[in-house]
Amino acid sequence: METANKPVAVVTGSNKGIGLAIVESLCRKFSGDVVLTARDVGRGESACAELLRQKGLKPVFHQLDITDDGSVRRLAAFLQSEYGGLDVLVNNAGIYVLAKCEKSPAEKARITMETNFFATHRVCQVLFPLLRAGARVVNVASGLGRLSKVGNESLQEQLVSPQLTESDLLGMARDYVAAAANESGDTAPWPADSAYSMSKVFLIGLTRIQARDVTAARPAHSILINSCCPGFVDTDLNEHRGRLTVEEGAETPVVLALLDKESPSGQFYKNTQVCEW
Ligand SMILES: NC(=O)c1ccc[n+]([C@@H]2O[C@H](COP(=O)([O-])OP(=O)(O)OC[C@H]3O[C@@H](n4cnc5c(N)ncnc54)[C@H](OP(=O)(O)O)[C@@H]3O)[C@@H](O)[C@H]2O)c1
Structure with missing residues (x-):
């Protein structure tokens, strides 16, 4: 079947x-x-096979490791050649290094920030040129990425500043990783041992900047970019401590993926509603 120009949605980290x-x-x-x-x-092909076998659904499979630039570029080339663009991008892939894991706080900060923030940012850099008019982008963040988690008021002011650029934010994120690597354990001005929270703080901050910049560059295209907390969900990520089902956790990201064109952009959502950062 001819798929060029057929609408297409991509969900990262979606084998489970x-x-x-x-x-x-x-x-x-x-x-x-x-x-x-x-x-x-x-893992991806078996997830697709199960969706077909159990629910009669037919997603398309494509390999994607968000930390591997070659993998991200192969996905972009596939989308370009098969669909000629991209209509929905859900940046869901993420990791949480469990407290029992014997990695140092510095190593936890490095690997958590690499996947949850820097790799997600690079996926956006590569895939955003494919976004068609009317596209939706959803960055799956967390309530643990609330601004108050930063503590330091001057950093909070910088993060909410309407003048903050993407490159400023990347610089702040690198500063955080460098501070977390300090052998003395002094991570000031950043909070100590809070890599997951900080990775989501930066992701929510990135969402606000992306929404502002994409709207400025393509004002007539109604591209909406928002972040959300899916809630505390029963998954491998938290060793199944979460209370919500995965279907309940998917609700807010899916609402954002299908927002109508009058909806806001650059916002943080929880329980399907705009929520203060
Ligand atoms: N569960 C919660 O309570 C909760 C709360 C707030 C926010 N979140 C966020 O929701 C998102 C999904 O989490 P989840 O609870 O569903 O976790 P999960 O069950 O552990 O699933 C995470 C998914 O991300 C994938 N992934 C990890 N690193 C990747 C990489 N480098 N490239 C591509 N895929 C990668 C995993 O693949 P593998 O199977 O190969 O590891 C898996 O498919 C995450 O961003 C998480 O931070 C979850």
Whole structure:
């Protein structure tokens, strides 16, 4: 079947957990193809096979490791050649290094920031040129990424400043990783041992800047970019301590993926509603 110009949605990290539930919901609600992506081809293909076997749904599979630039570029080339663009991008892939893991706070900060913030940012850099008019981008953040988690008031002021650029934010994120690597354990002015929170603070900050800049560059295109907290969801990420089902966790990201064009951009959502950062 001819797929060029057919609408297409991509969900990162969607072989399991909330991402898989987002794919399932989009397969039912989005009028186009839904691309289930996974860093491991076996895990991704078996998730697709299960969706077909159990629910009769047919997502398209494509490999994607968000920390591998070659992998991100291969996905972009696939989207360009098969669909000629991109209509929905859900940046869901993320990690949480459990407290019992024997990594140092510095190593936790490095790997958590690399996946949750820097790699997500690079996915956006590569895929944003493909966004068609009317596209939606959803950055799956967390309530743990609230601004108050930063503590230091001057840093909070910088993060909310309307003048803050993407490059300023990347600089702040690198400063945080450098501070977290300080062997003395003094991470000032950044909070100590809070890598996951900080990765989501930066992701929410990035969302605000992306929304502002994309709207300025393409004012007539109604591209909406928002972040959200899916809630505390029962997944591998938190060793199944979460209370919500993955279907409940997928609800807000899916609402944002399908927002109508009068909706806001650059906002942080929780329980499907705009919420203060
Ligand atoms: N669960 C919660 O309570 C909760 C709360 C707030 C926010 N979140 C956020 O929701 C998102 C989904 O989390 P979840 O709870 O569904 O976690 P999960 O069940 O652990 O799933 C995470 C997904 O991300 C993938 N992933 C990790 N690193 C990747 C990489 N480098 N490239 C591509 N995919 C990668 C994983 O793939 P593998 O299977 O290969 O590891 C997996 O498919 C995350 O961003 C998380 O921070 C979750």
